[in-house]
Every structure is written in C-alpha cells, then in structure tokens.
Amino acid sequence: MSSDERAGKQLAELLGAVGEQDIRRRLANLLAELGAGDYALEARAGTGAADLVCHEYQVVIETKARGEAGPERLRSGAGETQFGQVARYVEAFADRHLDLGSQRPWRGFLTDGRVWWGWEWQAAPGGSSGAGSLVTLPHVQGVVFADDAGAFGQFVVEHLAPPERRGAPAPPSPLRTLFDPFLAELRVLLPTVETEPFYETKFGLWRRTLQGSGLVGPGAIGQAHNFAEHTMLVVAARMIVLAAQDGSLVDELPEAVADGFCAWLGDFDGGVDLLERLASSVSQYDWRAADRDLLKELYHDLIDRDDRKEFGEYYTPDWLAADVVDQVLVRDPARLDAAIEAAARTLEAEPASEAAEQGAFSVLDPACGSGTFLFWSARAVAKRIRSAHPLLAGRTREIVAAMVTGLDVHPVAVEMATATLATALPPGGMVPLRVYLADALLHSEQAQQNMQGTLGLTSAQGQRIDIPAEVIESPRAEVLVRTLVDVAVGERSLDAEDAETQALLSEAVAQLSDAVADEGDHVWRWHIGNQVAPSALARNKVMAIVANPPWLVANDTPAGTRKDQLATLSERYGLRPKARWSAKGDLASVFSARAADLYLGDNGAFGLVLPGSALINQTWESWRSGSWGGTKVGFDYVASLDDVEPPPFRHAPNGTCVVVGRRLGEGAPDWHDAMLLQYSGDPEAPTVTEIVRRESKPSPYSRRFRRGAVASPLGLCLALDPIQAGDNDTATVQTKASTKPPWKGVSYEAVVETAALVRTLRAQTLEPFVCSPDAWLIAPLAEGRRAVMALNDPEFRTSLPRAHGYWTIAEARYARDRAKTAGATLSDNVDFQRTLTNQLAAESSEHKCKVFYNKSGDSLRACRGPADLVADDKCYWYVAASPEEALYLTGVLNAECLQDAWRESKTSKLHFDTNPLKHVPVPAFDPDSALHARIVVAAREAEQRPTAPRTALTDVVAEMLPDYAAPSGPAPSRRPPPAAPA
Incomplete structure (x- = not known):
C-alpha cells in the first residue's frame, strides 16, 4: 500500500x-x-x-x-x-x-x-x-x-x-528511545577493549571519581554495566550541551569526550564511529524545546533503581521544582530584579574593575542532581528579563548563565545538570555554565583552613597545589584558573605585561607544573575549577538557594571519613540532640543548615524539598528552631504534600514537604508563625490550602494511656486464632510467622497450658467501637500474674510443664538472633519494660473495662474491652473508672470531626503515640455533665451499630471541642503571598 x-x-x-x-x-x-x-x-x-x-x-x-x-x-x-x-x-x-x-x-x-x-x-x-x-x-x-x-x-x-x-523537532519522548540503540552497541564494544591500557585507565578513573563522592563505599560500586551506562549518560549530556548552545556536534566531537572517564570511546575506531553516529542523531533535535528536565528521565530509565538507591539518587519532579522556584524567585520580584541588574553590571565591568560584583546575585542548588532546579531557575530568570528588563533582553543568555549555579558530588549528575541547564537557555552561542563537581558541605578540615587563606588542593599522588585566596574571590576566577592550567601544561606563558596576574599565579604555576610533569595534564582545569567554585561561593554568598538536599538516612551513609564529618557538622549546628546520629532524614537537615551557613547571604531566601518528617518529627525539632549554630533563619511558609496524588516520591515513607524561608531577615517569622499549607490533588496543578494551627493544650488523659505489650519476636510468642483445645487444660497453637529479618518466616506449632495464654488485642483488628481480639500471647506467668517466669524458675517447670518444654526451644532460638538492645532472655523480652505485667496488674481494679486505640495509621480508632484483655505494642490502653467513662473516651477518640486534629498532633509520620491527648485538651469525664452524658449516649448507639453514620456523635463532640473540630481546620484556599522585599 x-x-x-x-x-x-x-x-x-x-x-x-x-x-x-x-x-x-x-x-x-x-x-x-x-x-x-x-x-x-x-x-x-x-x-x-x-x-x-x-x-x-x-x-x-x-x-x-x-x-x-x-x-x-x-x-x-x-x-x-x-x-x-x-x-x-x-x-x-x-x-x-x-x-x-x-x-x-x-x-x-x-x-x-x-x-x-x-x-x-x-x-x-x-x-x-x-x-x-x-x-x-x-x-x-x-x-x-x-x-x-x-x-x-x-x-x-x-x-x-x-x-x-518547519523547525527542528522536540526531543523524542521517552528520551531513551534515542539512546537505547547506542547503549546496546556500547555494551557490545566493552568486552573488545577491556584489556586495553586506555580502557583500564578510564575505568579506574571512573571508580575513583565515584568513591571520591563519599556517598558510596570502596566495595559498593557496580562493575561494567554501570560503567557503560554512565559513559552513555556523560557523552549524551555533553552532546546535548553543544547542540543546545548552537555548536556543531561533529566539529566539536573531540572536545565533547576529551577528558574524564568517557574519553575511552575516542581512543579506538569503533568508539569514534559510534560517537559520530550518535552526534548526528542528537543534532537533529531542538533541545531548547524541552519543557522539563529530560536528563532526569533518561537517567531513571537507564540506571536500575537498586543502583540509584545505592547512590541515594531520587530526583525532584519538575512540577515541584517549578513551584519552589516560583515561591523563592518569582514571588519576590524586587529581589530578582536587583539580582538581574547586579549580574548585568558584573558582565559589563572590566575583568579587573572594582565595579565587578561578587556573585551575591546567584541562585544556587548545592545538590543539583540532574539539574531540575537549575532548569526552572533559568526559565524564571529569562522570563523576568523579557518582561521587566527589555534593554537586557539581548544578553539574556549571558545573564542567566552567570546567575544560575549548581554543585553536586556525583560526576554523572554534574554532566546531566550542565546539559539540563543548557536546554533552558535561549540561543546565542557558547557561554560558561556554572555547574561544578564539588562537595557543597566543604566538610574537610583542609577546606576549613582554606577558607582563611589559600585553597590547598591535593593531586591523585599527593602533591600540593595552593590556589591564592585572591583567585577565589576574583570575579575573574574562571579566567585565572584557565590561565593557571594553560601555563602549567605548556600551552602558553604568563603575560609579562600583566605583572599582577604573574605575581598572583607564579607559585601555583610552579606547583602545578611539577604535578603535571609527574601525573599528566588532562584533568587539571576541570579539577581545579570544581574545587575553586564552592570556596568562591562561600566567600561571595548567593541571593537564593533552591534544593532537594540528599535524603540519605545517617545509618545508610557508608562508614568512613564523610560519615564522621557529617556527625561533627550535626553537632556544630545543634542538630544532634541524641547521643547517636541515626534518625531518618539527618543528612537533609545537616545539609540544608550547612548550605545556608556557607552560601546564603543576609536576608537571602531558600526553598527546600525535604522529607515530610521535617514538619513534625522530634528529630527535626532543633532544625525547626531556625537556630543552626551561628546561622539564624526565619520561615515564610511550610507545606505538606501528603495529599498530592501521585506523591512526588513513591518510595518516601515519611512523605514530602516544602519549606521556604530567609536568613537573618528582620521580622522573619519563626516556625510556629510561618504559614502552614496543604497541597492536594493533581501534582501539576495542586489545590493549595492554608491550615490554621490549633493551640496545643494537654488533656488530663495524656498521662493515663500507656503503650501495649512489647512482646516479641512474634514468631516465638504470639499465636492467632483458632487454637485447638486439648486434654488437661492444654491447647495446640501456631505462632504467627514474622515478616522481617532475622525472624522472617520463623513459626512454631506447640502444645501449652491454657494458663500460659493471655488474650491479646492487635491493632490490625481494632476498629471504631469494635473489639475483636484474634490473638493469644504465650506468657509463662507466675502465680498472681505479676511477672513472666524465667526458664530456670522451678515454678515454671512444675506449674506449666508443656509450656516449659516449648519455652526451652524458643529461648534457644531467641538467644541465637536477639538484638543487643532487646531483653537478655525471651522471658525478659516478652515483658520488656513491664509493658505486659503492668496491664495485668489492672485486673485487680474494681471496674473491669479498658479503652484501646491504635498507635499508627491515618485515622485514630478506639474501642472498649474487658480489663483482662491485653493490648499489643501497636495499641495504647487505659483502665476506665466506669463503663460510662469508657464510652465517653471511645466516642471522643472515634469522632470524625477530630481526625484532622489527631493527625496534626503527630510527631511522626507513622505514629500517634500519646500525642493526640498531649495536644488536644479532651476534658476528664464528668458524670454530672449533660454534654458528657450526650457523648456517652451517642457512643453507645455507635457501638451497637458501628457501621451506621455517626452524625449525632460528631455534632456533640464538635460542641465540646469547637476549636479542634474539623470546621475550624482548613482556611480558604490561597497561595503564599510574596516574600518581604530584601
């Protein structure tokens, strides 16, 4: 056809x-x-x-x-x-x-x-x-x-x-369709050159560079498959930079792969042929037509998720980065206009002129990843130049390139970020892009000393090169570094007519020349420039930081110098309230505080994407104070993204939040005065609602509820229904298999005395007003039920011989894999911190009625049950003084109008604990109160018909606690106002 x-x-x-x-x-x-x-x-x-x-x-x-x-x-x-x-x-x-x-x-x-x-x-x-x-x-x-x-x-x-x-088409979507065939070829080429010296050299350089990031340990880096993928990503990124900046790819091809680990492709005919064909394909597209960070998608497609997790690489969605940039830059037009004008003046000044300003107009992402924040920052600056600075429109490309800066410790991320930034710029020829391979934390002691004088660099073989402070501080820093390297490698000589530059660089030239003679000359400009960049930024400061700091859990950070230095920084900024640095999100808190301290100028703005735990977790409390060592910050607004669907990061158990603020701003609000927002719905166009904070007041019940029995491991001591009754008051039970190591899959069938079984309510079966226990705790209790008997207790052997036989097996299994912090024996652990026997002691109460609620979840659920029913460790319990008090409490805790208040009181994304009653002033039950009596009646009706609507209960509880009921929660939807002018 x-x-x-x-x-x-x-x-x-x-x-x-x-x-x-x-x-x-x-x-x-x-x-x-x-x-x-x-x-x-x-x-x-x-x-x-x-x-x-x-x-x-x-x-x-x-x-x-x-x-x-x-x-x-x-x-x-x-x-x-x-x-x-x-x-x-x-x-x-x-x-x-x-x-x-x-x-x-x-x-x-x-x-x-x-x-x-x-x-x-x-x-x-x-x-x-x-x-x-x-x-x-x-x-x-x-x-x-x-x-x-x-x-x-x-x-x-x-x-x-x-x-x-007709123009050039936009890049294909998904982008991997362009690069997949070339990656397949590259993988075929690898085995043919693996024994060649040039390949071994570049492969070694790749491994050392990744290890130098400090994010992976010496034995944690993948082998040839990651090397092929990283090579393709770097080559693709460099070609995109050339294409986006109007370069001729074929003519510029040698420069695109001349340095770094990907240069091995240019050392043999098969690699050169692949590069030429790839360049031809890349040059067909208009890379400036990209409406998002394309390189991020390519990286996620080419690199396995497990490999990305190993490096802690999860990149920000474009809609979220664009929103943060909008809040920090666009909504403060006075600050942005001043920065644009300062950048223009610096570009117009003579290189040595005192009129050249010192970089305080920069927008910095100190953990730029693939460059998503750089892309949207560049777009925002370009749009502002066009709309408010028409006389500067012809220099938009230069101004944007001078204003947007990125740092990252991952070498492949830096290449991608450079390409992403290039696609955000208008056409106009090659300009230097300020994206550097560097550790934004400047954590080493050497770097700290350098801040006071010279920047001392160490070569791969340990030779020292001292870069004068005047080079770092100079607006000509990039020119001076290029001159230093060109002279040291013999490409030019120091201009005798420029005595000032000659005097400034002569000693560094001598040191670098020695290093070049011993170690070669192919990476020095790249290496020195990347080291100078963070030092220069720390001296000159920036006007804004937009970032998604690394979310690595401290315990997942590879042991070594970097982990120790991060712990030291955590203490320096007052972010380590406990003896050991182990909370989730610690690296993000330390990183954001350190970046603000080093780089952010007075009254400079910041916008951070953080784990949702930053909003509420106790481990972030010191960070939320806004006092980070000698650095003081205020918060303009904080926003939860928990109700965005799909969520920004699907594998983030603590959710996601955004925090926007300023450094040292007079009158900048503290955390509790900052606007609190809730994002919900479509991530591309979310509904943004302001949440009115409720006053935190404790209830007298906050000290009465206690945590359930910390009985573990489940596979040794918890059995589920049904149990099979036997002779002589015995029963056959099957313990519940555990799901987590080292107890995963552990389960036993045992015959024990029924006296060794305690009826137990699990949170999984707890429903509003419905008490349906389905479990039995195996607990060899002494007479009087005041203690769990030890295996060597003579009473245990004589009173519960069948249970003793099982306990002998279970104790041996427990001893093999118990955690160091757990009880010394299984008997100790079943009654860890007396969470079991404290409940059993309540049986002597005259009124045998308990109130239970769940420890974790999205909604609070409560029911009442007999006093001899034991709560597991995922529940909290309280012995009520009367059935009426129990009904009153279950009615209040289950009230739908208070569910928002319960959730807002959490200090963990996962757990309620006793926080609902610490922050919502539920009054003590008063049998003479008509209002309380109405709650009891409504709760009794709900208990009799648990699936029926509970309108009457909601109304009467809202009447008792009007300031905490749902109608007083969300305020009308609105976006944050512009920040106060600098």
Missing part, C-alpha cells in the same frame, strides 16, 4: 470516528503519515493539557467529539469557551518559546476531525510576558472536509505544516 493509499484510509477512519479520544489518536497517526511532524498527546500547557502539540511546526490542536466543536461553545464542565481553551494553551507555549528566542508564531486549531477552525498567536510589541492575542487564520474558519485525502493533505501543507514554518 502506497503512502497516499495509507493516508486515504486513515482519513476515512478519522472521519468515521465519533469519540474525542479516538479522533485525537487517529488524527495524530494521519498527520504523522502526511509528514506533518510528530505530535505529543496531552502535552502540559500552563493550567491544562493540550490534546495535540507539535514543536516542529509550533502547532496546538484541541480535539472534540464529533459535532461537539465550535469556538463559542463552552468546553465540557467549565465556563470557558473552546476558543478560550485553545488561546490559553497557545499563549502558554508561545510565552515559553519567547524566552527561548523563537520567532515563529504558534498556531492553534480546533476540530472534531471533520470541521476545522484556526488562529495564529500575535505577540504584543516588545514581546512582554503574557501579552498578545490569537488572530484568525482567514481560510480556516469552519472548514469542512469530506473523504478527500488530497484536499486534506493540501490543507495540512498550507496551514499546519508549511515548509517555511
């Missing part, structure tokens, strides 16, 4: 389609067949998603069901016209591409597959942001097509894909 025949068949199928999705899909296939460009489906555009978007011809198409299209008709479910919908999408794309220097106007079309309308975007004079309108394409207003492929093809050529409007 010829192309014309295929097009005719596809047009017939399009004209026969009825549903919108079917029309959209068939239209995309037909346009591809006609060579009208590649169309992306459901492409994000501002506050919505456009049905079909082609970057090659800059076209947006909005499709509707058959007979449902019309410019003046309202779009489904909204008060907006379909024309307004098209205009909104086109404006979003046109506005984005003006920042990138595009001169071709975008076009928008509306169709049901048969009838077409078309418009073209006309920017306002000056091209300011958001200014312009759609103008009618005169020959595309209600055009109707019959089954005529030739006529439709002519329509496409004239209006959708005129040859003169």
Whole structure:
C-alpha cells in the first residue's frame, strides 16, 4: 500500500470516528503519515493539557467529539469557551518559546476531525510576558472536509505544516528511545577493549571519581554495566550541551569526550564511529524545546533503581521544582530584579574593575542532581528579563548563565545538570555554565583552613597545589584558573605585561607544573575549577538557594571519613540532640543548615524539598528552631504534600514537604508563625490550602494511656486464632510467622497450658467501637500474674510443664538472633519494660473495662474491652473508672470531626503515640455533665451499630471541642503571598 493509499484510509477512519479520544489518536497517526511532524498527546500547557502539540511546526490542536466543536461553545464542565481553551494553551507555549528566542508564531486549531477552525498567536510589541492575542487564520474558519485525502493533505501543507514554518523537532519522548540503540552497541564494544591500557585507565578513573563522592563505599560500586551506562549518560549530556548552545556536534566531537572517564570511546575506531553516529542523531533535535528536565528521565530509565538507591539518587519532579522556584524567585520580584541588574553590571565591568560584583546575585542548588532546579531557575530568570528588563533582553543568555549555579558530588549528575541547564537557555552561542563537581558541605578540615587563606588542593599522588585566596574571590576566577592550567601544561606563558596576574599565579604555576610533569595534564582545569567554585561561593554568598538536599538516612551513609564529618557538622549546628546520629532524614537537615551557613547571604531566601518528617518529627525539632549554630533563619511558609496524588516520591515513607524561608531577615517569622499549607490533588496543578494551627493544650488523659505489650519476636510468642483445645487444660497453637529479618518466616506449632495464654488485642483488628481480639500471647506467668517466669524458675517447670518444654526451644532460638538492645532472655523480652505485667496488674481494679486505640495509621480508632484483655505494642490502653467513662473516651477518640486534629498532633509520620491527648485538651469525664452524658449516649448507639453514620456523635463532640473540630481546620484556599522585599 502506497503512502497516499495509507493516508486515504486513515482519513476515512478519522472521519468515521465519533469519540474525542479516538479522533485525537487517529488524527495524530494521519498527520504523522502526511509528514506533518510528530505530535505529543496531552502535552502540559500552563493550567491544562493540550490534546495535540507539535514543536516542529509550533502547532496546538484541541480535539472534540464529533459535532461537539465550535469556538463559542463552552468546553465540557467549565465556563470557558473552546476558543478560550485553545488561546490559553497557545499563549502558554508561545510565552515559553519567547524566552527561548523563537520567532515563529504558534498556531492553534480546533476540530472534531471533520470541521476545522484556526488562529495564529500575535505577540504584543516588545514581546512582554503574557501579552498578545490569537488572530484568525482567514481560510480556516469552519472548514469542512469530506473523504478527500488530497484536499486534506493540501490543507495540512498550507496551514499546519508549511515548509517555511518547519523547525527542528522536540526531543523524542521517552528520551531513551534515542539512546537505547547506542547503549546496546556500547555494551557490545566493552568486552573488545577491556584489556586495553586506555580502557583500564578510564575505568579506574571512573571508580575513583565515584568513591571520591563519599556517598558510596570502596566495595559498593557496580562493575561494567554501570560503567557503560554512565559513559552513555556523560557523552549524551555533553552532546546535548553543544547542540543546545548552537555548536556543531561533529566539529566539536573531540572536545565533547576529551577528558574524564568517557574519553575511552575516542581512543579506538569503533568508539569514534559510534560517537559520530550518535552526534548526528542528537543534532537533529531542538533541545531548547524541552519543557522539563529530560536528563532526569533518561537517567531513571537507564540506571536500575537498586543502583540509584545505592547512590541515594531520587530526583525532584519538575512540577515541584517549578513551584519552589516560583515561591523563592518569582514571588519576590524586587529581589530578582536587583539580582538581574547586579549580574548585568558584573558582565559589563572590566575583568579587573572594582565595579565587578561578587556573585551575591546567584541562585544556587548545592545538590543539583540532574539539574531540575537549575532548569526552572533559568526559565524564571529569562522570563523576568523579557518582561521587566527589555534593554537586557539581548544578553539574556549571558545573564542567566552567570546567575544560575549548581554543585553536586556525583560526576554523572554534574554532566546531566550542565546539559539540563543548557536546554533552558535561549540561543546565542557558547557561554560558561556554572555547574561544578564539588562537595557543597566543604566538610574537610583542609577546606576549613582554606577558607582563611589559600585553597590547598591535593593531586591523585599527593602533591600540593595552593590556589591564592585572591583567585577565589576574583570575579575573574574562571579566567585565572584557565590561565593557571594553560601555563602549567605548556600551552602558553604568563603575560609579562600583566605583572599582577604573574605575581598572583607564579607559585601555583610552579606547583602545578611539577604535578603535571609527574601525573599528566588532562584533568587539571576541570579539577581545579570544581574545587575553586564552592570556596568562591562561600566567600561571595548567593541571593537564593533552591534544593532537594540528599535524603540519605545517617545509618545508610557508608562508614568512613564523610560519615564522621557529617556527625561533627550535626553537632556544630545543634542538630544532634541524641547521643547517636541515626534518625531518618539527618543528612537533609545537616545539609540544608550547612548550605545556608556557607552560601546564603543576609536576608537571602531558600526553598527546600525535604522529607515530610521535617514538619513534625522530634528529630527535626532543633532544625525547626531556625537556630543552626551561628546561622539564624526565619520561615515564610511550610507545606505538606501528603495529599498530592501521585506523591512526588513513591518510595518516601515519611512523605514530602516544602519549606521556604530567609536568613537573618528582620521580622522573619519563626516556625510556629510561618504559614502552614496543604497541597492536594493533581501534582501539576495542586489545590493549595492554608491550615490554621490549633493551640496545643494537654488533656488530663495524656498521662493515663500507656503503650501495649512489647512482646516479641512474634514468631516465638504470639499465636492467632483458632487454637485447638486439648486434654488437661492444654491447647495446640501456631505462632504467627514474622515478616522481617532475622525472624522472617520463623513459626512454631506447640502444645501449652491454657494458663500460659493471655488474650491479646492487635491493632490490625481494632476498629471504631469494635473489639475483636484474634490473638493469644504465650506468657509463662507466675502465680498472681505479676511477672513472666524465667526458664530456670522451678515454678515454671512444675506449674506449666508443656509450656516449659516449648519455652526451652524458643529461648534457644531467641538467644541465637536477639538484638543487643532487646531483653537478655525471651522471658525478659516478652515483658520488656513491664509493658505486659503492668496491664495485668489492672485486673485487680474494681471496674473491669479498658479503652484501646491504635498507635499508627491515618485515622485514630478506639474501642472498649474487658480489663483482662491485653493490648499489643501497636495499641495504647487505659483502665476506665466506669463503663460510662469508657464510652465517653471511645466516642471522643472515634469522632470524625477530630481526625484532622489527631493527625496534626503527630510527631511522626507513622505514629500517634500519646500525642493526640498531649495536644488536644479532651476534658476528664464528668458524670454530672449533660454534654458528657450526650457523648456517652451517642457512643453507645455507635457501638451497637458501628457501621451506621455517626452524625449525632460528631455534632456533640464538635460542641465540646469547637476549636479542634474539623470546621475550624482548613482556611480558604490561597497561595503564599510574596516574600518581604530584601
């Protein structure tokens, strides 16, 4: 079948389609067949998603069901016209591409597959942001097509894909489809050169570089498969930089792979051939058409999740990075304008002039990963230049490159971040991009000494090179480093006419020349430049930090110098309240405090993506004080992202939050005065709601509830229903298999006396108002039930001989794998900290009634039960003074109107503990109170009908605690206001 025949068949199928999705899909296939460009489906555009978007011809198409299209008709479910919908999408794309220097106007079309309308975007004079309108394409207003492929093809050529409007297409999605074939070739090439000296040298360099990051131990790095993937990522990133900066890839190919571990590909014919073909493929695309961090997606696709976890690499979603940049930069236009003007003045100044400013206009991501924050920061700065600084528009590329800076310890991440930043810049030729392989923490003692004088670098073989402080402080730092290396490797001599530079660099040149003579000359410019960068930033400061600091758990940080230094920094900033540094999220807290101390100027702003535990966990309490050693910060707003679906990080058990604040700002609010926000719904356009903080007041019950029995390991001491009754008051039980090492799968069948079994309520079976115990704790209790008998207790052997036989086996198994912090024996552990016998002592109470609630979960659940029922360690319990008090408490704890207050009182993302009663002032039960009596009546009704609506209970509890009930919780939805001007 010829192309014309295929097009005719596809047009017939399009004209026969009825549903919108079917029309959209068939239209995309037909346009591809006609060579009208590649169309992306459901492409994000501002506050919505456009049905079909082609970057090659800059076209947006909005499709509707058959007979449902019309410019003046309202779009489904909204008060907006379909024309307004098209205009909104086109404006979003046109506005984005003006920042990138595009001169071709975008076009928008509306169709049901048969009838077409078309418009073209006309920017306002000056091209300011958001200014312009759609103008009618005169020959595309209600055009109707019959089954005529030739006529439709002519329509496409004239209006959708005129040859003169054609540009380079956007990069393919997913990006791995471009690079997968080359990666497969590269993997085949590896075995053919593994014994070559050049390969062994570069492979060794790769391993040393990764180990030098401090994030992985000497034996933790993958072998050849990761080397191939990292090589491909670095080569791809470097080629994208050249393509995005208008470089000729083939001409610049040697430079793209001249240094670093990926240079092995340029050392043999097969590698050079692969590079040339890859360069040809990369050069076909317009990399500035990217609307997100493409390299992040490529990295996630090419590197196994287990390998990424080993390096602690989980990168920020674009929507979240864009939102943080918006809060920190865009919503403080005065600060951003001042920074843009300062950067322009520095670029205009003579290199040695005192007018050159010292970098306080930079936006820094000190843990930049693949460059997501750099991408959105660059886009925000470029947009502001276009809208508010038209006289600087011609220098946008230089200004943005000078203002946006990234640091990372991972060498592959730095390459990707450089490429990501390059795709965010408008065209205009090569400019230096400020992304450096460096440890933002500057944690070594050597680095601390260097802050006072020279920057002392150590070569691979231990030779010292001292970089003068004047080089670090100079706005010409990059030029001076390049001069230093060029002279040391013999590419030029120091200019005798420039006596100042000669005097400044002469000693360093001598030291570096010796190192070059002994160790070669291929990485010095890269190595020294990356070391100078964080020192210069620490001296000169930045105006803003936007970052997602590493979320590595301290216990998962490889043992060694870096882990010890992180612990020292934690103490220095007052973030280590306990004797051992082990809480989850510790690295993020230390990293953010250290970065603010080193780099952030007075009143500088920061926006951080952090584990959700930062909002509430006790381990973050010192961090939330805003007093980090000698660094003081205030908080503008804090936001929980727990209700965003899908969540930003699927494998983050503690959720995600955003914290925005300022350093040393007069009047900057402390944590408790900061705006508290809740993000929910669609991550691309979340609903943002301000939450009103409730006053924390303790209840008298906060000291009365106690934690249940810490009986473990389950596989040795807990049996589930059913149990089989035997002779002489015995029973056959099967212990519950554990699910976590070292007890995973451990389970025993045993015959024990029923006197050794204690009825137990597990949190898993606890439901509101429903007490359904399904477990038995094996507990050899002494007479009087005041203690668990030890194995060598004579009473144990005589009173419970069958249980004693089982306990002998269980004790031996326990001794083999017990944790150091657990009880010395199984008997000790079953009654750890007397959490079992304290409950049994309550049986002597005159009123045999207990109240139980769950320790963990999303909602608080409570029930009442007999006093001899034991709560497990996932429950809390209290012996009520009367059945009425028990009903009162279960009614209050189960009240739906208080569930938000219970959750807000958590100091852990996982656990309620006793915090609900520490922060919500539930009054003590008063039998003479009419209000309390009404709660008892409503709770009794709920207990009798637990699945029925509990409106009466909700109303009466809200009446008792109006300030903590749900109606007083969320405030009207609004975004944070602009930060106070600097």
